Amino acid sequence: MTELTGRRVLLVGGASGIGAEVARSAAGEGAEVIMAGRNPDVISPPPGGRSVRIDLGDESTIAQAAADLGHVDDLVVLAADHANGAVTSLDAGRIRRALDAKVIGPLLLAKHFAPRMPDDGAIVLFSGVASSRPSPDLVVMATGNRAVEGLADALAVELAPIRVVSVSPGIVDSGAWDVLGDDGKARLFADTAAANPARRVGTPADIAAVVILTLTNPFLTATTLHVDGGARLT
Numbered sequence: 001m002t003e004l005t006g007r008r009v010l011l012v013g014g015a016s017g018i019g020a021e022v023a024r025s026a027a028g029e030g031a032e033v034i035m036a037g038r039n040p041d042v043i044s045p046p047p048g049g050r051s052v053r054i055d056l057g058d059e060s061t062i063a064q065a066a067a068d069l070g071h072v073d074d075l076v077v078l079a080a081d082h083a084n085g086a087v088t089s090l091d092a093g094r095i096r097r098a099l100d101a102k103v104i105g106p107l108l109l110a111k112h113f114a115p116r117m118p119d120d121g122a123i124v125l126f127s128g129v130a131s132s133r134p135s136p137d138l139v140v141m142a143t144g145n146r147a148v149e150g151l152a153d154a155l156a157v158e159l160a161p162i163r164v165v166s167v168s169p170g171i172v173d174s175g176a177w178d179v180l181g182d183d184g185k186a187r188l189f190a191d192t193a194a195a196n197p198a199r200r201v202g203t204p205a206d207i208a209a210v211v212i213l214t215l216t217n218p219f220l221t222a223t224t225l226h227v228d229g230g231a232r233l234t
């Protein structure tokens, strides 16, 4: 028996990258893992788990999943959609999709799932280092991540004793950076490792370990855990 034995953990937007590692870790700790995404057919849940459809930009899919599942013990929201670029070039639709995935969708998940969670349930949201350390072309990411941290605090107060925490990773080799190409990714990772106090980039396992800690520590709520190698100080 481990601390997640018998708990039903819903991961939203975690089909790949950090989410896949969180799913493996939670299942390894005994949880029933349900993975939700826009296309459940391409999601591979761990043994004993299953996948359901949730598009964080479409509240009806959230309401439907909540009705179908009936209850969950814990909720982890890993989704991210990106609207990077100079503020003068941004498209309103892309901005809205990014904020749907990061802020409005998680808020709607809380609306539909909190009434179906036990008092000892936990909600884990995902911020990111851009919240504390904005850089050019990442204004939407910085804004969304800062909003996630405020959302976690506000939900922790309103939904108490359900715990709500945001986890804020630094640069993680999750697959999300593959879009930069081999050279671009290698340069980003080398520059990040040279600058941050940890002298390396993160791994999905680094972040998954903190999610498991958050799900299992009953005194942890209304805070943001920075798992960024100290990058916000660089």
Ligand SMILES: NC(=O)c1ccc[n+]([C@@H]2O[C@H](COP(=O)([O-])OP(=O)(O)OC[C@H]3O[C@@H](n4cnc5c(N)ncnc54)[C@H](OP(=O)(O)O)[C@@H]3O)[C@@H](O)[C@H]2O)c1
Binding pocket: 012, 013, 014, 015, 016, 017, 018, 019, 036, 037, 038, 039, 054, 055, 056, 057, 077, 078, 079, 080, 081, 100, 101, 126, 127, 128, 129, 130, 168, 169, 170, 171, 172, 173, 174, 175, 176, 177
């Ligand atoms: N990787 C990093 O370096 C890093 C750094 C700081 C913060 N973070 C944060 O950590 C979290 C996980 O990162 P990651 O790198 O593992 O992410 P990722 O590989 O980019 O995966 C993001 C997931 O979000 C899903 N998604 C996007 N829009 C959605 C929507 N409307 N409804 C449902 N799902 C949606 C995507 O699913 P589809 O397959 O449907 O597109 C994808 O599975 C994210 O919140 C990210 O912002 C990551």
